[in-house]
Amino acid sequence: MNKLKLFNPNRQLASFVSAMSILVLSSISMSLAQSVGTLPVVPQPQHKPLVVLISIDGYRNDYMSRGFTPTLKRLADAGTYADNFTPVFPSITFPNHYSLVTGLYPDHHGLVNNTMQDPSKTKQIFKLSDRESVTNPFWYEEATPIWISAKQQGKIVSTLFWPGTEVLNHGLRPDDWLNYDDNMSSDKRVDQLLEWLNRDESKRADFATLYFSEVDHAGHEFGPDALEVNEALKRVDAAIERFVKGLERLDLLKDTTFVITSDHGMAHVAQDHIINLSMVLESTKSAKLVWMGPVAGFNVESVDAEPMLERLKAYPHMSCWHKSKIPPEYHFGTHRRIPGIFCLADVGWSILPNLGMKVIPGMHGYDARAKEMQGLFIVAGPGVKKQTLAVVNNIDVYSFLTRLIKIKPEPNDGEDILFKQIMD
Numbered sequence: 239m240n241k242l243k244l245f246n247p248n249r250q251l252a253s254f255v256s257a258m259s260i261l262v263l264s265s266i267s268m269s270l271a272q273s274v275g276t277l278p279v280v281p282q283p284q285h286k287p288l289v290v291l292i293s294i295d296g297y298r299n300d301y302m303s304r305g306f307t308p309t310l311k312r313l314a315d316a317g318t319y320a321d322n323f324t325p326v327f328p329s330i331t332f333p334n335h336y337s338l339v340t341g342l343y344p345d346h347h348g349l350v351n352n353t354m355q356d357p358s359k360t361k362q363i364f365k366l367s368d369r370e371s372v373t374n375p376f377w378y379e380e381a382t383p384i385w386i387s388a389k390q391q392g393k394i395v396s397t398l399f400w401p402g403t404e405v406l407n408h409g410l411r412p413d414d415w416l417n418y419d420d421n422m423s424s425d426k427r428v429d430q431l432l433e434w435l436n437r438d439e440s441k442r443a444d445f446a447t448l449y450f451s452e453v454d455h456a457g458h459e460f461g462p463d464a465l466e467v468n469e470a471l472k473r474v475d476a477a478i479e480r481f482v483k484g485l486e487r488l489d490l491l492k493d494t495t496f497v498i499t500s501d502h503g504m505a506h507v508a509q510d511h512i513i514n515l516s517m518v519l520e521s522t523k524s525a526k527l528v529w530m531g532p533v534a535g536f537n538v539e540s541v542d543a544e545p546m547l548e549r550l551k552a553y554p555h556m557s558c559w560h561k562s563k564i565p566p567e568y569h570f571g572t573h574r575r576i577p578g579i580f581c582l583a584d585v586g587w588s589i590l591p592n593l594g595m596k597v598i599p600g601m602h603g604y605d606a607r608a609k610e611m612q613g614l615f616i617v618a619g620p621g622v623k624k625q626t627l628a629v630v631n632n633i634d635v636y637s638f639l640t641r642l643i644k645i646k647p648e649p650n651d652g653e654d655i656l657f658k659q660i661m662d
């Protein structure tokens with residue numbers, strides 16, 4: 239019976255492992271042959287499972303077809319892949335990373351943009367270039383991210399970057415974390431996480447995060463179609479291959495479930511696709527433009543709001559609303575950190591206060607349903623079905639993760655549908 243079991247391992251695990259690398263597969267086959275040919279089979283000790291949530295910032299779904307990410311392709315072919323991974327709105331980095339780990343829309347978790355003001359905290363502006371604001375728990379504490387629930391429920395967590403992992407939440411932090419260092423190479427990030435995972439099982443993580451930024455940076459700076467994006471894709475894919483091989487060396491690969499995502503896609507913005515607001519800003523002196531780009535926001539005195547909104551509505555290539563009138567499908571507009579008047583540009587357009595500002599060639603933040611905003615979603619590991627799903631939504635990933643890690647979820651906005659769809 240033992241022999242039979244060994245020769246007939248879980249089908250999904252077998253296909254997953256075979257996809258990892260030929261090297262890995264051949265070493266497993268050799269050990270199978272050796273044990274079957276000689277002594278009765280001794281069951282291998284089972285490690286506790288490891289769930290790794292990986293984000294490749296700005297990986298647009300169609301990048302997969304470019305052929306520069308063979309490791310991701312192998313993982314996708316071995317497990318579950320989504321043709322479309324739909325962000326939450328706005329399709330921006332911090333809002334989406336926090337939705338992935340809370341299951342809450344930005345209206346409910348409070349990270350409504352990468353730049354924010356809060357009427358109750360007038361002295362600090364949240365912006366990514368200001369470390370003091372990014373590491374201030376105030377901005378994050380309206381939600382309980384999954385690593386905090388995991389800690390509260392006795393799990394061990396190692397986070398090699400993820401928005402919010404640097405701050406205390408409910409008095410807790412991940413067991414391993416670092417202050418964000420954008421200059422840390424993708425390979426170094428992998429090596430650091432592997433070092434944290436190279437521990438006695440009683441101290442090793444049940445849940446880990448890994449975050450790669452360079453595909454997003456190349457997409458912004460050069461546009462999504464640039465060769466520089468392809469080069470960044472190759473480097474990140476090589477880093478993931480390095481991670482897979484490292485897990486194999488630590489004998490953790492067969493117990494690891496990978497959930498690989500991105501926060502949003504990327505759209506090309508032509509240099510002349512500017513929605514220039516200089517006229518309307520001059521005519522409404524009380525209006526302050528606090529967000530610009532694919533989404534714009536104005537703080538404005540209430541007496542000026544209606545006439546200003548009327549003027550904004552006359553502009554082509556964008557839609558504007560009072561924050562309370564944003565259509566319900568965006569799930570956006572109730573949080574106090576959202577400015578009073580909100581505008582959304584058509585995909586590929588940028589809302590700017592004048593013509594003197596540089597147009598960034600690649601942008602995101604647009605309607606999350608737009609094809610250019612679709613991101614990446616792969617699950618691979620033991621018991622994962624080999625299939626392609628048409629669409630997976632960011633907001634539903636949190637419940638799936640809590641089931642994989644076996645923790646009780648916090649109340650959230652997502653649907654608990656993915657575990658049944660993805661796992662055997």
Ligand SMILES: [Zn+2]
Pocket residue numbers: 295296330331332454501502
């Ligand atoms: Zn991003």
